[in-house]
Amino acid sequence: MDSNRLLGDFLRARREATSLEDVGLPRTGQRRTPGLRREEVAMLAGVSTDYYIRLEQGRERRPSEQVLDALSRALELDAPATEHLYELARPRPRRQAYRVEQVSPGLARLLDGWRHTPAFISDRWLNVLATNAMADVLYAGLDHRDNFLRLLFLDPQAKQFYPDWEKSAQLKVALLRATAGRDPDDPVLPELVDELCGRSEEFDRMWARHDVSPRRDEPKRFHHRDVGEMIVSYESFTVDNAPGQQLVIFQAEPGSPSERAFALLAAQVEAERADVMADVRRAVASVGRRHL
Known part of the structure; x- marks a missing residue:
């Protein structure tokens, strides 16, 4: 599991789980893959398709709050999923190395x-x-x-x-x-x-x-x-x-x-x-x- 790809993997999974009907887009023609296409998410979020592709591929990992809000709305994310999206894009610095947990x-x-x-x-x-x-x-x-x-x-x-x-x-x-x-x-x-x-x-x-x-x-x-x-x-x-x-x-x-x-x-x-x-x-x- 590559921690650098977590944001992109999350966006891809949620895009594939979101249907056209979920976001009010008309269904036209045959679709070979489930969910939304990348260009459809980019359009709904108001970003370029190239920028959104970079997000999914892990080449862009620090989107602005405005972009995160737009992606959350575009993918119909609920409150826990939106919080998770922000955490993936704004990882907290590690405060200490891993240690074996002990109960007091x-x-x-x-x-x-x-x-x-x-x-x-x-x-x-x-x-x-x-x-x-x-x-x-x-x-x-x-x-x-x-x-x-x-x-x-x-x-x-x-x-x-x-x-x-x-x-x-x-x-x-x-x-x-x-x-x-x-x-x-x-x-x-x-x-x-x-x-x-x-x-x-x-x-x-x-x-x-x-x-x-x-x-x-x-x-x-x-x-x-x-x-x-x-x-x-x-x-x-x-x-x-x-x-x-x-x-x-x-x-x-x-x-x-x-x-x-x-x-x-x-x-x-x-x-x-x-x-x-x-x-x-x-x-x-x-x-x-x-x-x-």
């Missing part, structure tokens, strides 16, 4: 304190940095739990765990696109994208669309192997002292079947804790007998 001890203790609802901390590339016991039992048995994109696209069980898999996958890819626009030179991004494109045709297809979307706090559906289907809401909080980290907490509607499913998962967690404590007590007793 205080935040880790807070996470462990939630005994009855799943919670986790992720970074901007959707790597899972820390989980509580309820999150562990919720995602138990799934592969690639270190990163939600890998889980969605590389684990064969993901489409059963996520009943709305297509929607979930599209939103996660669109979230990654939006995040990538804010930090296109982070070395983690091309490695993750290249891996997923090489191993998943579905990710490759969705990534090529250049859809962008912010994180949406809307209900999610899971189908757990032990307790069945759950519909949960969630809240996400940014971590002020660790830019890019998000604390996410799932909740079930009081009195709902999903809340009862959470209670079953919590009981499973407590049973596992009791087993561990019993093992510890037996081990301590065994050591004590040897010293008598």
